[in-house]
Amino acid sequence: MIADCSAVIMFSLYMINCNSANFVHPRLLESRNGNGDLVLNIRKDLTLYLEKSAVLADNFYLDSSTTAGTHRTVRGILNHEYTITPALVSERSSNGTVPHNISAIEQMSRMNDDEGNSKEKKRHFPCEFTVELWLLASSEYRAAFDTCDDFLTYLATAVNAVGLRFINMTNPMIRFQLNGVTIDYDDILTKVEVCSMHYVGKWRLSKKCICGIDAEDTLNKTRFFVNASNIDADLVYLLTSKNLVRNIKKNSITILQDVLGMAYIGGVCTSLKAGVGEDKPKTYSGVSTMAHEISHLLGSLHDGEGPLQHMRGHPGGARCPRSGGYLMGNWDNTRNEYRLSECTKEQMQYNFRCLALDCIELRKQANVTNDYYPGQILDPFKYCQALHPKTTDVSPEDIDDSYNKCIVHCCSSDYYEDDDYTACDAHRMLEAMSCGENKTCRGGVCGAHNWTDIYKTRRTF
Secondary structure (H helix, E strand, O other), X not given: OEEXXXXXXXXXXXXXXOOOOEEEOOEEEEEOOOOOOEEEEEEOOEEEEEEEEEOOOOOOOOOOOOOOHHHOOXXXXXXXXXXXXXXXXXXXXXXXXXXXXXXXXXXXXXXXXXXXXXXXXXXXXXXXXXXXXXXXXXXXXXXXXXXXHHHHHHXXXXXXXXXXXXXXXXXXXXXXXXXXXXXXXXXXXXXXXXXXXXXXXXXXXXXXXXXXXXXXXXXXXXXXXXXXXXXXXXXXXXXXXXOEEEEEEEOOEEEEEEOOEEEOOOOXXXXXXXXXXXXXOOOOOOHHHHHHHHHHHOOOOOOOOOOOOOOOOOOOOOOOOHHHOOOOOOOOOOHHHHOOOHHHHHHHHHHHOOOOHHXXXXXXXXXXXXXXXXXXXXXXHHHHHHHOXXXXXXXXXXXXXXXXXXXXXXXXXXXOOOOOOOEEEEEEOOOOOEEEOOEEEEOOEEEOOOHHHHHHHHOOO
């Protein structure tokens, strides 16, 4: 069963017939069954069959349909030719219904390689793109949180941290809005497990068989689910705490390659708008992975790759070496992990100019904000406990002035008979985590950062 964490109602539209643009007053006619499914009459020749779908929590904006049936507003695609939206007027009809417009959809291709259309009017793009995001979560991921509110607050805070990775992006400036969350309670999307004793680059048997969730199968299933569900978002991203692997077949041998995530290049607002990634619940360990996969979906290859030959004029990332350590490169232990390379920005700008305007325009308005960043939720002590839950005496240590470098050492003597011997693991501090008196970490830099100002200017809704 795939379910949503909330009691707010949204509606999916089924079986519609429409033959002209018009000005109408939708009316709620009746309940179809005990499940609360509804029938909404648009006009004599147009009836919508609505299926109730509970989505997210009351403190997240999901739909404008929150009043009684006669005052209900409807927005969406009726079929491939028409859309319905509330009219931009404040008056209602005499019976209390809200006036709506039915309009023809302006068809626009994603890419136009026909040189015969070179005289087409130049499009004008906004300087800001609010990416509407929908998150999916596997059952074991959701189970790590005691309450739905804790779960949703964590996700919204993680999205805030993801947004900071795009702070140096311009034309367009990129913001994120969390439209909804869906939980895969039966783990339909993460069911296929593969096992092997072979690894990429290691043509020898390991001491034991290693298993993981097939990332490509999970991505494909996520894509099919997203398209079948008509999820209203520009991007959809699945979070799991399971180990993702890439299943490589070579000479009848199964070889596993560990991957943190996977997504379709340039999938935003298309049938390929899905991505998947690992995250250890309550630790924000998957923030960089989510930002990385979202960058793929927004059109970027890895640094050092490309360009895409089938897309004329695609800039690619070849001139930006992976060793630069940026988000789309090899970002292990570098501050550039928090930043986009110039190549990544150019590719996103290229892809943005190929998007239809109905993708760029904000379809839903947020009515609630989340003011937190990860380091405001977890201090270094709680952070170490979350990263090492099976270690009883773990504690944060500032070794060799590591706090000033936004690095915390989580140390423990739990597994050693000699208490004088302590094992430590180094971890990058979270965004907004304290790294000294009146100082916090921002993008791997310890300093006197003004988080109120950062939130106001770069907020994620």
